[in-house]
Amino acid sequence: MTEKSYREAISEALSGEMRRDPTVIIMGEDIAGGAGAPGEDDAWGGVLGVTKGLVGEFGRERVLDTPLTESAYIGAAAGAAATGLRPVAELMFVDFMGVCFDQIFNQAAKFRYMFGGKAVTPMVIRTMYGAGFRAASQHSQCLYPIFTHIPGLKVALPSSPYEAKGLLIEAIRDDDPVVFFEHKALYDQTEDVPDEAYTIPFGEANLTREGDDVTIVAFGRMVQFANQAADAVAGEGISCTVIDPRTTSPFDWETVLDCVEETGRLVVVDEASPRCGMATDVAGRVAQEAFDSLKAPIKLVTPPHTPVPFAPNLEDLYIPNPDQVADAVRAVAKV
Amino acid sequence: MTGAIQPLTMPKWGLAMTEGMVTEWLAETGETVAAGADLVEIETTKITNVYEAPFSATLRRVVARPDDVVPVGGLLAVFAEPEVSDADIDAFVDAFSEIFEAEQEAEAASEPTSVTITVAGSALRYLAIDGDPAAPPLVLIHGFGGDLMTWMFNQQPLAAGRTVIALDLPGHGGSTKSIGSGDVDTFADLIVAFLDAIAVAEADLGGHSLGGAIALRIAARYPDRVRRLILLASAGLGAEINGDFLDGLINGSRRKEMKAVLSELVADPSLITRDMIEQMMRFKRLDGVVDAMKTIAAACFDGDRQLPATRTGAGDLPHPVLAIWGDGDRILPASHLSALGATTDSHRLADTGHLPHMEKAAAVNTLIDAFLQRQ
Numbered sequence: 078m079t080e081k082s083y084r085e086a087i088s089e090a091l092s093g094e095m096r097r098d099p100t101v102i103i104m105g106e107d108i109a110g111g112a113g114a115p116g117e118d119d120a121w122g123g124v125l126g127v128t129k130g131l132v133g134e135f136g137r138e139r140v141l142d143t144p145l146t147e148s149a150y151i152g153a154a155a156g157a158a159a160t161g162l163r164p165v166a167e168l169m170f171v172d173f174m175g176v177c178f179d180q181i182f183n184q185a186a187k188f189r190y191m192f193g194g195k196a197v198t199p200m201v202i203r204t205m206y207g208a209g210f211r212a213a214s215q216h217s218q219c220l221y222p223i224f225t226h227i228p229g230l231k232v233a234l235p236s237s238p239y240e241a242k243g244l245l246i247e248a249i250r251d252d253d254p255v256v257f258f259e260h261k262a263l264y265d266q267t268e269d270v271p272d273e274a275y276t277i278p279f280g281e282a283n284l285t286r287e288g289d290d291v292t293i294v295a296f297g298r299m300v301q302f303a304n305q306a307a308d309a310v311a312g313e314g315i316s317c318t319v320i321d322p323r324t325t326s327p328f329d330w331e332t333v334l335d336c337v338e339e340t341g342r343l344v345v346v347d348e349a350s351p352r353c354g355m356a357t358d359v360a361g362r363v364a365q366e367a368f369d370s371l372k373a374p375i376k377l378v379t380p381p382h383t384p385v386p387f388a389p390n391l392e393d394l395y396i397p398n399p400d401q402v403a404d405a406v407r408a409v410a411k412v
Numbered sequence: 413m414t415g416a417i418q419p420l421t422m423p424k425w426g427l428a429m430t431e432g433m434v435t436e437w438l439a440e441t442g443e444t445v446a447a448g449a450d451l452v453e454i455e456t457t458k459i460t461n462v463y464e465a466p467f468s469a470t471l472r473r474v475v476a477r478p479d480d481v482v483p484v485g486g487l488l489a490v491f492a493e494p495e496v497s498d499a500d501i502d503a504f505v506d507a508f509s510e511i512f513e514a515e516q517e518a519e520a521a522s523e524p525t526s527v528t529i530t531v532a533g534s535a536l537r538y539l540a541i542d543g544d545p546a547a548p549p550l551v552l553i554h555g556f557g558g559d560l561m562t563w564m565f566n567q568q569p570l571a572a573g574r575t576v577i578a579l580d581l582p583g584h585g586g587s588t589k590s591i592g593s594g595d596v597d598t599f600a601d602l603i604v605a606f607l608d609a610i611a612v613a614e615a616d617l618g619g620h621s622l623g624g625a626i627a628l629r630i631a632a633r634y635p636d637r638v639r640r641l642i643l644l645a646s647a648g649l650g651a652e653i654n655g656d657f658l659d660g661l662i663n664g665s666r667r668k669e670m671k672a673v674l675s676e677l678v679a680d681p682s683l684i685t686r687d688m689i690e691q692m693m694r695f696k697r698l699d700g701v702v703d704a705m706k707t708i709a710a711a712c713f714d715g716d717r718q719l720p721a722t723r724t725g726a727g728d729l730p731h732p733v734l735a736i737w738g739d740g741d742r743i744l745p746a747s748h749l750s751a752l753g754a755t756t757d758s759h760r761l762a763d764t765g766h767l768p769h770m771e772k773a774a775a776v777n778t779l780i781d782a783f784l785q786r787q
């Protein structure tokens with residue numbers, strides 16, 4: 078066991094699965110050497126270097142640099158998956174996913190259903206999301222609620238290096254299309270990650286804190302903010318359970334409902350836009366199924382409903398922060 | 413005078429322990445405690461353990477409060493005679509932190525670390541803590557689903573008198589996840605090959621649970637390799653075993669299930685820490701682990717029964733045997749002690765479950781040390 082970054086954990090999941098299973102291939106823009114760019118074959122390894130070195134070990138046949146045409150290569154990945162490969166396609170920023178919605182929503186997500194359960198589509202789309210990178214409104218969105226909305230897709234949001242490796246290996250071995258969301262701000266974070274392969278099952282939430290007073294459900298990068306908030310209010314005598322659902326589809330409703338029944342108070346922290354997001358989804362289900370357990374109104378901590386600002390000071394204001402989470406916890410704990 | 417001031421520091425229980433959390437002080441400021449008295453409860457990555465006073469003295473200053481996380485070797489409290497002034501104690505606390513930082517760096521360099529060697533084609537991880545080379549080494553074998561960290565409260569203290577070697581069985585810890593047939597004979601053969609590989613001709617063997625069944629089998633089949641035998645809540649002595657526990661340990665994946673399963677191991681379920689549950693879940697997620705567990709369980713047990721191939725009669729063994737069992741063991745009944753010969757040094761510990769070496773570490777260490785030193 079050694080300390081690894083989120084980036085290394087993802088890279089290790091990819092290389093490990095490529096060694097284990099010859100049907101695993103990876104494809105995307107600039108993931109090998111940069112199409113047509115001079116220099117070493119593995120000089121790029123993706124825009125943030127996650128796939129660096131893989132072309133050297135696995136060759137151009139399994140590490141495919143694609144043209145800047147998401148609709149083409151995401152469609153190719155879906156077809157490859159339907160015909161026996163396990164492609165992992167990297168779609169740089171989730172913000173660009175719009176140009177290949179048909180391939181994802183109408184094709185990959187529907188194959189199993191439209192072909193009477195006879196087809197499987199073991200593809201993974203890896204993509205970066207999230208604000209805080211000074212990358213402006215077209216490179217900073219958290220579009221996982223859109224994919225969660227589509228039956229037939231699975232959606233994973235690893236919140237730490239350990240989670241990233243186990244969830245990605247699970248995604249690659251899964252027979253359904255999985256959209257795998259990597260938060261840009263997490264790539265350099267480190268923690269102990271086993272050297273061996275391991276899988277974290279989808280639809281099993283992780284409890285990163287256990288407490289009696291308030292349940293906090295947080296997604297992706299927000300999990301650590303929720304942990305910081307929980308630790309901050311612990312000194313004030315408020316104990317929190319923090320739930321990292323790990324996957325938004327499938328979703329571990331059982332754990333969320335159990336915890337809300339125990340604590341009677343719920344705060345949901347979501348970096349996605351506030352309308353039709355995971356926060357409203359969780360709040361709606363809890364209100365429907367655990368209303369009698371609630372001792373206080375549910376609080377949602379989300380950004381405002383605006384594009385992600387480019388001005389650094391405004392971007393900082395936009396992103397939910399641990400203080401806001403702690404304030405929400407204090408507010409519901411008082412009721 | 414500062415010479416009369418004694419620091420109480422965070423103990424290091426096992427290789428992986430880097431810090432501990434104080435959960436409760438069992439003595440009050442101003443109280444004089446006797447050496448060996450329960451002093452403070454400390455939560456570790458495995459279970460919560462009581463730290464017993466290492467000396468007799470008066471508790472003057474509690475430095476680490478409940479819920480404080482303190483690194484190993486960090487200051488927990490200060491003991492001193494009543495006549496030592498508060499100002500002197502303040503000065504001691506300040507000076508301690510400076511010295512502590514320097515010592516920490518020096519200690520990190522001399523830490524014993526686990527080693528992985530290949531024995532008969534199997535990668536085996538073990539940790540050796542060197543002690544008196546004149547005494548036979550003690551080799552410790554953990555139980556089903558455990559690893560060498562199960563001895564975190566025992567290995568270092570017992571190494572005061574002898575070299576103590578703890579290994580991970582195949583399918584467990586840092587050892588290979590390919591386990592072959594997974595029966596007691598296969599494990600016994602492999603451990604004897606391991607002893608060959610590390611050039612140990614004769615050892616004292618200690619085994620917990622399934623590790624006890626393996627130790628018994630080694631003693632029966634390779635009597636010359638074993639000097640004395642220590643059995644802790646040992647399998648291999650009777651028919652019954654808690655099949656629901658085994659099933660839950662193998663097949664449970666959710667935290668709630670795992671917590672309930674692991675709570676069966678101890679008399680006081682509050683001893684099971686979040687970390688222990690998390691570590692078990694993380695271990696089971698590794699490729700090959702659950703398959704290995706299923707293979708071992710099928711080779712050794714059948715529901716609520718231990719298979720005949722798992723059992724070894726200890727009555728006929730020529731070796732001196734120390735057997736320790738928790739009265740409240742819910743995995744293997746303490747009544748299995750009766751399968752041991754009349755000369756066995758048997759101990760039933762009150763308010764103790766299936767992990768006597770963790771739940772009652774100090775008492776178990778004392779019993780083992782006395783047994784091994786007996787002429």
